Amino acid sequence: MSDVRESSLPAQSPPVERAETAKVDAPAKLSWWRGDGGEGAKRNLGLLATLVVLVVIGILTRPDLYGDPNWVWGNTLTILKLASVVGVVTVGMTFVIIGGGIDLSVGAIVALAGVWCTTVATQSYGAGGMIFTALTVGLAVGVVNGLLVSYGRLVPFIATLAMLVAARGLAAEISDKQTQVSGNTFINGIASTNVLGIPLLVYILVAVVAAGWVLLNRTTFGRRTVAVGGNPEAARLAGINVRRHTVLLYALSGLCCGIAAVMLTAQATSAQAAMANLYELDAIAAAIIGGTLLSGGRGTIIGSLLGVIIFSTITNLFAINNLSAEAQNMVKGGIIVAAVLVQQVQFGSLTQFLARNRATTT
Amino acid sequence: MSDVRESSLPAQSPPVERAETAKVDAPAKLSWWRGDGGEGAKRNLGLLATLVVLVVIGILTRPDLYGDPNWVWGNTLTILKLASVVGVVTVGMTFVIIGGGIDLSVGAIVALAGVWCTTVATQSYGAGGMIFTALTVGLAVGVVNGLLVSYGRLVPFIATLAMLVAARGLAAEISDKQTQVSGNTFINGIASTNVLGIPLLVYILVAVVAAGWVLLNRTTFGRRTVAVGGNPEAARLAGINVRRHTVLLYALSGLCCGIAAVMLTAQATSAQAAMANLYELDAIAAAIIGGTLLSGGRGTIIGSLLGVIIFSTITNLFAINNLSAEAQNMVKGGIIVAAVLVQQVQFGSLTQFLARNRATTT
Amino acid sequence: GCTSNEQSPTEAQTKAAGSGANTEPGKKVSIGFSAPAADHGWIAAITNNAKAQAGAYQDVELKSVEAGADAAAQRAALSTLISQKPDVIVLLPHDGKELNAFGLEAMKAGIPVVNLDRAFPDARAYRLQIKGDNYGMGVAAATYIAEQLKAKGVSNPVIGEIPGIESLELTQERSKGFADTLASYGFKVANRRPAEFTVDSGQQAATGLFQALPKIDAVWNHDDDQGIGVLAAVNQANRKEFLMVGGAGSKKAMEDIAADNTVLKATVTYSPSMASSAISLARLIGQGKGMSDLVELQVPKEIVLASETITKENASDYLKLGF
């Protein structure tokens, strides 16, 4: 046996050929954005461009308003405030989608958490009790989602659709279909307080986004999320507990919904079973516009945030131009399409454009 | 090179060993459902079981009603009638999903086609003009969807979401937000006519389902659909025009929506921009419950039909038991989960169960 | 909604400017107006009426903002409205409680708020409240049904109900009025199938109801718009054994009642004409005037329109008010 080893060819020193091979893969051949996360960054530039275009449209259509710097600043804050609740939900959604799932129940969870934290009983515990309740309810529902998907082996679409229906039903049951007014000034203050001239809601959004970014890009949890969504079999073979991870992803989404519930309740100074209607659609759309792959394995938090902001800027644009609802809808459809197209064409170099040209679209 | 040939061995006649090899994997060893499309058939058995359970629940909770054979027959027809519109939409949706896409705009297309075919101008052309208009509008919107997805390279989720918004806007514009009553007795008769004791709507549903089944399972179009959804790159390299096929898939879905629009307009004897609300969710859910893979490449028409019927049976069950909306929702969530779980466990052999046990869920 | 395909007869629901002292042109008033996006007839009529009524005054400028799909969107729209500093705001909120904070904000900023239809819980959040009587609608419908059934001598009637969007508080008030009043006659609702104010949902809810109740004595459908679908379902199921009462008072419903060839025998009003009145009163508030028929120098704080019962006998009188 040992003779086999002896008789085998002597180890060649391969430097020459190696260098040759190296040339082939030399990073210099690739543009900078080909690097880690660069593609996402490029995409996000496209989203920023879209945002700029929207603002320019605003300036062109309402020069009177945009002439006033105070108004512009206030309007920017309004847009961000408007984006804050959906933004927080979208961060959780982005994780779930990157991890290969989908969460249709987010709006329902926000409603359930909001209703639960504004019951008379809960309100008697004060702001702390209310916040704790909202977060716990969100987390718990998220965990149930996760268990259904990972251990119940339900398709995420179906599991969370079932949860959507059930959670809204439960919220209606708890609130007896009434709108529950929040009498807690601390909670209500969350929506009306400004710190250094910037609304508290915006700080919360920024904090959640920052935490989401760190979690996705700098922790093992985040990196494993990409693996679980991108190639679950590979993740399993690499020793990752895919099921447990899946549960954690839905739990995270639920927690974000709990936070969003507090924010929304504060904004409305009340909660009701029908609130946060269709937030799931907004959140999924924002994530996807932001470059998250619906099939999992790819996505960025910043992209999702930009997606949310683009949507709320569009809404704002319509409001300041007082477009009728039907015109709004028609234009909105067009803007969404245009936004995505701009992203694709503007920043692609020719080769990439051609390369993509031959790639099939799903 | 030549030494390779030299070192190989002299010929022996191989037939005997060949036969031995074949024995190991003889097809006879396979259960019948493992054959062509058998897995789908097995799944559908699970769905049928769910349906039976639902009926049994109905019998147990309302023995008085179920005691009357006439009522049972009428109720069955009602369930089918209720399922007919969404059923037709779901057939188109199933094709789109198998083909790797998704169509969020189906409800909006139904509304747009319905509204367009009930304008005063269109109604003046009579029933033929109305039907032609509805089908054409549906087809045209579907083609636009398809072009956006395939040549515009938009993610299907975003493209059809944009279309949803735009089409509802256009429908509101056309109808001036009014409910448009259909004065056409032929159209209205579609919903009230029975042939041989069975409603015309049910015949239409059966016809569309049968056509869809043949198209998916017996034609080259269906084969291409599975290929395009299952592995677009492989389809492309096999010479399939993936883009053109994608356009056709969305066009097909649009056409189904056009048919559904006529059916729904007939049922409501009127049309309005808000109708067919959230049909996209119903159709997607039915297709997925029926075993269609959200990521494409797999699905059955029969499964989708059963999915739709299960949902309308659930609705019917709630109606005859006078469940309140909130209880309905909570129970519905539970039933959906249970239905899918039943499917998974009941008909799986133990080995399969174990095999799945170790497989990761996405 | 306007269930015919003709132009909506908003003129009938507005008050011509030109009779009485109050209608004389006065100080220019700019009125901000916001109502949810119209996805069904009643709301569409509200917006149309408001615009038509504002158009009838030379001294009124209407700035309307579309309120979008939910309370959050409406809040966003309203914040742009405030920045345009109107003299008065007329507001039909998605949800009174959710927009209470906005009412307070505007009032604090010195802009009187006229709340249309969906009340703010906080009295400081509005200057004027004008709304229909949801509870009263239920009462009226139940009263009509109970009297009819009593007259027919039905002792243990099967009564069905088809409400509108279940999650709205107004739906619950209507149902409560209905149930309370029926109870006073010793009756109860046998089955309740909510629809969504749309024709197709009305058809489906009614179909479910008929399936659950093989024999029915009376049905109350909350909304005439979805009632088109309900009537379609009645025909399709070939059920004629019961009487039906509608809600809101659409033109088509009134025509059907007058013709008396369907199961629809009556409807209880909840008129979108309140929007016209709201604009008129907002104008007076902006000009600091009172209502000339009242002694008070200012417009009152709260006006609740009575829900009237329209039957074959009086349908012709109300037809012009149908939307």
Place this chain on the structure above:
Amino acid sequence: MSDTGEPLVEAPADAVAGEVVLRLTDVVKTFPGVRALDGVQLEVRAGEVHCLLGQNGAGKSTLIKVLAGAHRPDSGEVVWRGEAAAFANPQAAMRAGIATIYQELDLVDDLSVAENAFLGHEPRRLGFVRRGHMARRTRQILARLGHAEIPTGRLVRHLPAAGKQVVSMARALSHEARLIIMDEPSAVLAHDEVANLFRIIRELTAQGIAVIYISHRLEEIREIGDRVTVLKDGRTTAASLPARETPTRDLVARMTGRTIEYVFPQRPPGDGGGAELLRVDGLTRHGEFADVSLRVRAGEIVGIAGLVGSGRSELLETIFGARRAYAGTVRVDGRALRPGSVGAAVRAGMGMAPEERKSQALLLGEPIYRNVTLATFSRYARLGFTDAGRERAEADRITESLELRPRDVRRPVRTLSGGNQQKVVVGRWLLGDTRLLLLDEPTRGVDVGARAELYQVIRDLAARGVGVLLVSSEVPEVLGLADRVLVMREGRVVREAPAGELDENTVLDLVMAGSLMEGAPA
């Protein structure tokens, strides 16, 4: 041994060369309808390279998945370092010191090279990835693998197939393993890379680490292996034969139950000169290949040799219209093809078996016959209605000639072994009236017996007038099968000659000597 003297992988302190570290007795594993393992015996010692041989579908991959904790065996005994062990999951196997390079690449496209290498056992602190540390260690491992040039931060998606294979290896080496399992690691590697791989394997075994090595290339086994275990139909037919002494005839016989006469079929006399079928002029895609011109005549087999990354796959895809050329023309029968249109190529009678079977060729969930007829089903259809019976019959015929196992063509392709999946990919274009066949690494992972059959089939097609353009990283294959050979380097054709005029060493020199050979005849 390695360049810096630092050991590649920490040698287990208590590793004793020659000690039995792993013993399998009567291991059985069944899948629905298939007994993949039917009583396997295996014994592996520390410090040896233990080769697993067997035909496609013999159960090799299944066996190593059992070892790696990815499958649980139905019965049988696994003894790992003296203790009974049935690894419940991959994590347990890794913790016990077993690292695996799987046959199908198991990388995550959207993670970087370093993240893939350390997936599942990232160096971390408080849940945060120690990115610097991880990158450093990855760089070290890559350097020892001879691929310092692969940037650790690059997304794996952007690496060519060979680069991915290197990352897979890096992952296996990132564990402190006592046993490293390699399932056909050389299938996607070219000649020089294989030499490199062997150098690393020798380093590992010198430290007492055991290696299980799977390959269908017998010469590799002779070169690197110490002992050989042969599987046939899920059973061990020979255990622990000495790798060098056992005659090839014996090995093949135990694998296949028969012997094989000629690996390569006899070339027909004459120059195979039919009419010119394919004419490519000045074809260019920047960064991939430049100014490539070639001809293929009817009945001729043209081979393209070259290193991994020399642009051969891109060339084939471009000829086929799957990529759009920046310059140059492709003519079939003298008529120019519409560039960038696969449909036009197929209509002109071209067919291509692509390089990556999973991502480019297969519908994994679909039955075998539907995969085989994927490009031709419309030819069997009437008025748009498919004819499943005929399709099955045709597929049956073709799969039989390729020795596909299992033979039931209604099985989903997913359940086939890697080599058998490859046969499906190639078989697709052997159907129908393809006149010009582009084959990209057609024998990747195909066993010796089936390989000979496949060569025969290709030769037969050529005899019937089909033109074949063959890309392979195995130089003997190109020389043995092709009539004419093109050698590519860095995206350019550096030599074109009849196969008879070239031998393996000449080709390897051309391919690898790189810049030293500047100015070689083009």
